[in-house]
Amino acid sequence: MPKITFIAHDGNEITVNAEVGMTVMEAAIKESVPGIEAECGGACACATCHVYVDETWKAATGEPSEMEEDMLDFAFDIKPTSRLSCQIKVTDELDGLRVTTPEKQF
Amino acid sequence: MTDIGIGNTSTIETDAVIIGAGPVGLFAVFELGLLDIKAHLIDILDKPGGQCAELYPEKPIYDIPALPVISGQGLTDNLMEQIKPFDPTFHLNQRVDQLNRLEDGRFSLVTDIGQEFITKVVIIAAGGGSFTPKRPPLPGIEAYEGSSVFYSVRQMEQFRGKNILIAGGGDSALDWMLNLEPIANSIAIVHRRDKFRAAPDSVNKMEALVDAGRAKFHLGQITGLNGTDGQLENATIKAGDETFDYACDTLLPFFGLTMKLGPVADWGLNLEENLIPVDTEKFATSEPGIFAIGDINTYPGKLKLILSGFHEVALMSQAAHHIIYPDQTIRFQYTTSSSSLQKKLGVR
Numbered sequence: 210m211p212k213i214t215f216i217a218h219d220g221n222e223i224t225v226n227a228e229v230g231m232t233v234m235e236a237a238i239k240e241s242v243p244g245i246e247a248e249c250g251g252a253c254a255c256a257t258c259h260v261y262v263d264e265t266w267k268a269a270t271g272e273p274s275e276m277e278e279d280m281l282d283f284a285f286d287i288k289p290t291s292r293l294s295c296q297i298k299v300t301d302e303l304d305g306l307r308v309t310t311p312e313k314q315f
Numbered sequence: 316m317t318d319i320g321i322g323n324t325s326t327i328e329t330d331a332v333i334i335g336a337g338p339v340g341l342f343a344v345f346e347l348g349l350l351d352i353k354a355h356l357i358d359i360l361d362k363p364g365g366q367c368a369e370l371y372p373e374k375p376i377y378d379i380p381a382l383p384v385i386s387g388q389g390l391t392d393n394l395m396e397q398i399k400p401f402d403p404t405f406h407l408n409q410r411v412d413q414l415n416r417l418e419d420g421r422f423s424l425v426t427d428i429g430q431e432f433i434t435k436v437v438i439i440a441a442g443g444g445s446f447t448p449k450r451p452p453l454p455g456i457e458a459y460e461g462s463s464v465f466y467s468v469r470q471m472e473q474f475r476g477k478n479i480l481i482a483g484g485g486d487s488a489l490d491w492m493l494n495l496e497p498i499a500n501s502i503a504i505v506h507r508r509d510k511f512r513a514a515p516d517s518v519n520k521m522e523a524l525v526d527a528g529r530a531k532f533h534l535g536q537i538t539g540l541n542g543t544d545g546q547l548e549n550a551t552i553k554a555g556d557e558t559f560d561y562a563c564d565t566l567l568p569f570f571g572l573t574m575k576l577g578p579v580a581d582w583g584l585n586l587e588e589n590l591i592p593v594d595t596e597k598f599a600t601s602e603p604g605i606f607a608i609g610d611i612n613t614y615p616g617k618l619k620l621i622l623s624g625f626h627e628v629a630l631m632s633q634a635a636h637h638i639i640y641p642d643q644t645i646r647f648q649y650t651t652s653s654s655s656l657q658k659k660l661g662v663r
Binding site: 248249250252253254255256257278279281282283284285286287312313315 | 366370371374443449450451452483484485506507508510512536538570571573574619
């Protein structure tokens with residue numbers, strides 16, 4: 210089972226077990242990871258599951274789609290590593306993935 | 316459909332008020348209508364459909380029984396068609412702020428524009444709560460709200476001669492930039508990328524204004540606000556590696572909408588983690604005569620599905636009937652065969 214680590218704004222880390230095929234957002238919600246709200250339930254329609262992908266994992270997680278880029282416009286404090294976690298599918302290659310949650314999902 | 320907008324403030328007396336015009340609220344019109352209960356719907360959005368229309372109008376839904384796939388807007392349009400025979404009255408762009416019980420057992424509701432309703436039953440179908448504009452998490456932004464920072468434009472004149480900064484890259488941001496440019500002293504838009512998720516015509520017009528020197532475009536993000544006593548003097552913009560202060564007295568952030576429970580929390584109902592507990596026979600709240608259906612309620616086994624909301628509507632309507640017509644018993648009927656139901660539906 211791939212493990213994913215969520216790092217909160219204050220540095221607190223939570224590592225969860227994810228299943229291949231689910232999204233990083235779903236892995237967070239399943240374990241009630243704070244900092245991921247996912248108001249729309251994964252429809253790429255709200256931008257409240259915004260995360261910063263650790264630099265070393267940027268290539269493995271790929272680039273956001275155009276739809277995701279559009280939705281990131283509704284998030285805040287966007288960085289080059291910004292992604293919506295509902296749009297990152299968990300694969301075996303992502304075992305050990307580290308993402309940081311923003312101070313606020315607004 | 317009748318739409319009563321701002322300006323009509325005489326009290327409306329009715330059998331049922333539905334708070335929230337999402338799919339479940341809309342279907343409540345149908346089930347109540349079959350039982351001869353006339354309903355008024357109130358919604359904070361400018362259109363019916365709730366999240367389906369606001370958050371994912373073009374996205375497919377796959378779990379509506381007998382509709383293998385339908386978009387959020389398609390579902391809304393179909394429901395509007397289905398409830399047409401019952402001619403519901405919509406009160407859009409309004410939020411119910413107050414809900415109180417009257418001495419005669421009925422309820423008084425007052426919206427944020429002062430419209431009052433007197434009703435026998437209240438049906439809360441408010442989903443995830445009220446849609447409210449997203450507030451950018453900028454330190455101290457609250458101090459400027461209402462004086463320098465606005466999340467919507469109600470009266471354009473208010474912005475005449477102002478030095479306006481608009482944040483965002485969607486249709487609202489661009490539309491207001493184009494509309495306010497002629498009356499503003501100066502206007503600029505700040506957006507995190509050079510692509511805009513807006514009507515191509517608006518983007519072209521905005522670019523023409525920028526080329527003509529009548530508007531500015533800053534590729535970047537706001538990181539801070541500076542001013543005194545609620546009066547904005549400049550906004551700090553981070554553009555790439557560069558950070559600068561842009562002089563402006565008005566900021567209009569357009570980052571979409573988010574859902575907040577809102578005034579529902581103040582109506583004296585029992586709540587569990589921002590949801591309203593109900594029974595599963597009548598979907599009644601802790602307050603007799605007030606029902607809660609759809610995503611806003613909770614009970615053992617609750618699933619936040621549109622299809623569950625539809626089921627809740629049917630049972631709730633029977634219970635509402637007992638309150639509105641206490642002397643009548645309901646004869647259970649099918650729309651397929653009942654001539655009286657078919658008459659109500661206008662198909663006979």
